[in-house]
Amino acid sequence: MTQHxxxxxxxxxxxxxxxxxxxLAGASVCGSCGQPLFARYATGTGRVLADRWDSWRYSALMPLLAGESPVTLGEGLTPMIEAPSLAKLVGVRRLWIKDEGQNPTASFKARGMSAAMTRARGAGVPGVVVPTAGNAGAALAAYGAAAGLPVQVFAPRTTPRPILDTIEAMGATLVRIDGHIGDAGKLAIAFAAEHGYFNVSTLREPYRVEGMKTMGFEMAEQLGWRLPDAVVYPTGGGEGTIGIWKAIEEMVASGWLPAGTVQPRYVVAQADGCAPIARAFAAGAEKAEPWVDPVTYAAGLRVPSPLGDRLLLRVLRETNGIAASASEQAIADWTKRLATATGIDAAPEGGCALSVLCDAVTKGTISNDAEVVVFNTGSGASYRA
Ligand SMILES: Cc1ncc(COP(=O)(O)O)c(C=O)c1O
Structure with missing residues (x-):
């Protein structure tokens, strides 16, 4: 095993x-079992923060090589805004919205692509390709440009127009496809094989999830190095949820948080029209079956067959978590409530998270005494054509 x-x-x-x-060279998924690879770090190092103001502030637990400068556009350090009126509406003691719409290209996907492009550039790949539900393609287009790498994106034709426009504005080659991200995934694999490009598909390479961890580091730092009772994340491929969980595992192992610190409960929020993880969770299954005919306006949640299904279900089991889904009407209503109650330009994925939280509180699965962080993962502006 190579150590750096x-x-x-x-x-x-x-x-x-x-x-x-x-x-490290050519790393994709596990050669033995096909599951995602994880970067592993030395434990017990104590809390080390870099003196810089982007996601690489946490580089002590990030896949950076000695003397290397990351590919960054100033992603991360997004605001975490307390929303007392929403807390009251939902019925919890305290509620914060972590507003990921304020990242470069307006979503949390910037964090993952910063890490992935840092490693891709380091590996000297000739180009990068991604299948996307939208925002990952926009982020890759931007970070590919920053890294000086050619970018190829396969995205559903139904992806919101402003997101497709961003992909092209950043100089990437965009192929609009009939179908969903799973169909785009097959095209990306074929393209990578034919052109020698590096495939940056969710959890098919180990580094996007490393960038996602920075949401977990920031959340802890913004709360004064403590954790909420629950984290609500609108989940498609799962790299956001898995990244936050992994960050907290590592912060405890490295002494950034006190030994014995308990993980928050994770609430995986999905749409009724594409809820493979919520369905598998309800069935007590260890893996998810592909969702047939995925349909939802919350484009980032339209992921019918996530590679991270086993990991997500494990995170839910280990943290007494919950996975549930919201109707299209509830997503629209809660997106509007989120925006009008806070001034945050909420994405439908953020509305979905809030809706699922409200249901869980109504059912008593999340307590009225809970402190909760809800992730608004993108920007409403990305959906306004
Ligand atoms: C705005 C938004 N929210 C949530 C998701 C789902 O995130 P993940 O794939 O990390 O579960 C996506 C994915 O594209 C997204 O674009």
Missing amino acids: SDAQASWSLSCSSCATPSA
């Missing part, structure tokens, strides 16, 4: 499921 280290970090790759080590 500098004054702050040392890391290697191994399987998230069977722990088989992997070489």
